[in-house]
Amino acid sequence: MPQAEPLLKVEGLQAWYGESHVLHGVGIEVRQGEVVTLLGRNGAGKTTTLRAIMGLVAKRQGSVRFEGQELIGARSDRIARAGIALCPEERGIFASLDVTENLLLPPVVRPGGMDIEAIYTLFPNLKERARSPGTKLSGGEQQMLAIARILRTGAPLLMLDEPTEGLAPVIVQQIGRTIREIKARGITVLLVEQNFRFAQTVADRHYVMEHGQVVDAVSNQELAGSMDRLHAYLGV
Amino acid sequence: MLEDLLFQLELGLPQVVLGLVNGAFYALLSLGLAVIFGMLNVINFAHGAQFMMGAFVAWMLLNYGGIGYWPALILAPLIVGAFGVVLERTMISRLYKLDHLYGLLLTFGMALIIEGLFRNEFGSSGMPYSPPEILSGPPIDLGFMFLPKYRLWVVVAALVMSLTTWLVIEKTRLGAYLRAATENAALVQAFGVNVPRMVTLTYAAGVALAAFAGVLAAPIYSVNPQMGSSLIIVVFAVVVIGGMGSILGSVVTGFGLGLVEGLTKVVYPEASSTVIFVIMAIVLLARPAGLFGRA
Numbered sequence: 468m469p470q471a472e473p474l475l476k477v478e479g480l481q482a483w484y485g486e487s488h489v490l491h492g493v494g495i496e497v498r499q500g501e502v503v504t505l506l507g508r509n510g511a512g513k514t515t516t517l518r519a520i521m522g523l524v525a526k527r528q529g530s531v532r533f534e535g536q537e538l539i540g541a542r543s544d545r546i547a548r549a550g551i552a553l554c555p556e557e558r559g560i561f562a563s564l565d566v567t568e569n570l571l572l573p574p575v576v577r578p579g580g581m582d583i584e585a586i587y588t589l590f591p592n593l594k595e596r597a598r599s600p601g602t603k604l605s606g607g608e609q610q611m612l613a614i615a616r617i618l619r620t621g622a623p624l625l626m627l628d629e630p631t632e633g634l635a636p637v638i639v640q641q642i643g644r645t646i647r648e649i650k651a652r653g654i655t656v657l658l659v660e661q662n663f664r665f666a667q668t669v670a671d672r673h674y675v676m677e678h679g680q681v682v683d684a685v686s687n688q689e690l691a692g693s694m695d696r697l698h699a700y701l702g703v
Numbered sequence: 704m705l706e707d708l709l710f711q712l713e714l715g716l717p718q719v720v721l722g723l724v725n726g727a728f729y730a731l732l733s734l735g736l737a738v739i740f741g742m743l744n745v746i747n748f749a750h751g752a753q754f755m756m757g758a759f760v761a762w763m764l765l766n767y768g769g770i771g772y773w774p775a776l777i778l779a780p781l782i783v784g785a786f787g788v789v790l791e792r793t794m795i796s797r798l799y800k801l802d803h804l805y806g807l808l809l810t811f812g813m814a815l816i817i818e819g820l821f822r823n824e825f826g827s828s829g830m831p832y833s834p835p836e837i838l839s840g841p842p843i844d845l846g847f848m849f850l851p852k853y854r855l856w857v858v859v860a861a862l863v864m865s866l867t868t869w870l871v872i873e874k875t876r877l878g879a880y881l882r883a884a885t886e887n888a889a890l891v892q893a894f895g896v897n898v899p900r901m902v903t904l905t906y907a908a909g910v911a912l913a914a915f916a917g918v919l920a921a922p923i924y925s926v927n928p929q930m931g932s933s934l935i936i937v938v939f940a941v942v943v944i945g946g947m948g949s950i951l952g953s954v955v956t957g958f959g960l961g962l963v964e965g966l967t968k969v970v971y972p973e974a975s976s977t978v979i980f981v982i983m984a985i986v987l988l989a990r991p992a993g994l995f996g997r998a
Contacts, residue, residue, distance in 0.1 A: 521893050547895030559890045563882040571876070572883055573894035620895070 472535055473498045474655050475520070475551075475624055479529035482519040489515045491679040492529065495657075497624070502646060502656040504666040507676035508702060513659040514556055516676070517626045520657075521553045522546045533624065548576050552622035556629050556659075558613040560601040566593055569601040569612055573620045580621030581652075589648065590615050607638035614645060618654075625649065626657045631665050643668050663701060675700045715969025717848035719962060724854045724923075726961015727861030728916055732938040733945060733953035734865055735912035738872075741885045741948040742905040745795060745806035750938070751931030752817040753910045756783045757917025758926045759821060762832050772835040772918075779918045780911035787910030791903045799902075814932070821928040829925030857919050864915065865954040872950055881905065885948075940983040946996020956994060 473496040482490040490512050497503045505513040519527045522543035531538045538546050547553075552573065561569055570586065570593065587594040590611045596604060604612060610630055617625055627646070631639045639662070646669045649656060660666040666673060667690055675683040677700060685693050732754060739747045747753075760782050761775035770778065790813065798805045833839065834853040842849035872878040884891040884898055892898040917931070924930050938957075945956030960979050968975040986994060 523889060523893055543889070543893040544895050544897050547893055553893055555890065559887060561883045561886050563886060564879055568879045572879060572891070574896060576895055617894075 471499075472532070474501075474534060475657065476532040477516075477520060477530070478532075480516065480519055480531065481528045482515055482524045483526040484515075484524065489524075489679050490519060490527075493519075493676070493679070493681055495674050495681060497655055497657050499623075500650070500653050500655055501672065502650050502658060502670045504658045504660050504670040504673045505676055506660060506663060506666060506673050506697070506701060508700075509661070511676040512679040513676050514628055515679070517553060517628050517657070517659060520546075520626065521551060523553075547573075547620075547622070550577055550622045551624045551626065552576075552617035552620050554613045554617055554625065554627045554630065556632065558609050560604070560609045560612055562600060562602040564601050565598050566601055566604065566612060567597045570616045570619065573616055575620050577621035577623065581615075581618045583619070586615045586618060589618075589645065607634050607641075610634060610638070610642065611645075614642070618649065622654075624655045624657065626659075628659045629661060630658070631660070631662050639665055663697070711969060713847065715966070717850075718968045719965040720845070720848060720850060721854070722961045722963070722965020722968070723958065724857055724961070725964060726958040727858045728920060728934060728957075729938055729941045729961050730865055730954045730957025731861050731912055731916035731919070732934065733941045733957050734868055734950065735909040735916075736938065736942050737945075737948050737950050737953040738868070738912065739906055739909035740942075741950075742881060742902055743791075743795070743799070743806070744803060745798070745810065745906075746803060746947075747906075747909065748807055748811035748935075749790070749814040749817065750810075750909075750913050751933075751935030752814040753783055753787065753913040753931070754917040754920070754934065755821065755928060755931035756786070756817065757914025758832070758921040758924075758930060759825070759917075759928075760914065761918040761921050762830055762926045765832065772922075776915065776918050780914040783914035783917075784907040784911035787907040788903055790910075791906040795906065796899070796902070814935075818928050818932060825928060827928055829927030829930075832921040832926050834922035853922055857923065860919060861916075864912070865957075868912070869950050869954065937979055940979045942993075944979075944983050944986045944993060946993025949993065949995040949997075952993060952995025 475497040477493060477495045480490055480493040481488070493512065493516050505516060507513050515524065518524050520531050522541060527539065529539060533549055533551060536549060538549060564572065570583065592608050593612055593615060596608065601612065614627065614630060630642050643665060646656060658666065658670065667687060671687055673685045673687070674681050675697065683696065683700065685697070732750060736747055736750055739745060757779045760779040761772070764770040764775045764778060794809060795806060798809060838853040838856050840852060842851045843855060872881055880891060880896055880901060884901060888898050920930065941956050941960050942953060944960065945952035960982070963982065964975055964978060967978040
């Protein structure tokens, strides 16, 4: 049976920040319904890969195909409309908007996203604090809000950039449950993580990045047998 | 001594009320500047020229098209706003990646060109524009003074327009986009919002506010090419005092400083044209971000 084209297919992706050349030909594939992680040390190019897919770097080359559609030349708003949503590393919660306004900010790009009631069921804290300014929430709540607001859009591919960074273990567990819930709904996730232990609890496959390139790919089942290799890459 | 002062104030109350009329223009103009600065990070020095264009378009609609005050109050802002769209798309949008100063220089240059063109065409003596019939009858007796109906209308119209603008920005979905884009435009765009188009329309809206103020001003001041540049300097002081980019700040400070100016005319008339700048200097020293600005 011929393999259908993956939901997201990135080939030879190069990106620059000003003069510095950050990505040197990144290639990844994410199939419908998968949770795939990008692992790697600080500065390996993981965040830049997500930003380049989203059209948030000034200069990029190569190919980003989503549902068979080439997006390398598209502006970020069109990429979002095509069905890719980003939860940025710095979370990007708006201080001048309250929690509800933050939640309702990203336009719905496709039917089938979570409605506000389902989101409040998943994140009861957000309902309690609906009228608080977005940045008055705790770090964990802000992360929930940043994930929740892209769940509303109906985008079939969510890119989460280090959602567990700097959060308490109990919150990390809650985010893990959220990602499994997202996956159960058939939404595809591309996840950037430094927290390798966390990644293995949620992901189907892992890519390892180094110096702006993908250097290895491991499925979650092979993980146990590849530990030494991964430790060498990640220095953990 | 105190009685003396009270007596003087009572005599001066009309000046204070008239100060409120000036304040209405300060508020509307600084509001437009605040809307533009918040979103574009551009100090729109062409604002005075666009105010003047609003008055002229109203005058032209009447004299060339026979279109009266009330339609002009809507049409002139739309026409001048459309002119703003062209300016933003063709020129201003090229400067967003550069320092604020370039936007200021460009819009200042545009202001000079626009004013020059109008002076060339219409001369600088000024042309009359009558208030609409319904607002031109006998003045209203306020007890301590007779206030021309039209001036009362100006204050009411400016208040309603300011309140509407504030509500749109603070309470609607569109306003949430604007506030969010002011904080982080790239992210708002990455959520699928067409931010460049929103920026263009925001500029147009700010320009339309200036033109609206211009139409309001046409029956009070004579319609002349300099009417904007004499007002805009004071308005910039108002914006600095209120805090750059603050919507509420620009409205409150606009009306407030109009009142202060009026009061000064009563207490010490010689200082009335400088009092706003003195306040500006004090505010800059004590709160550089302005009374309502976030540092």
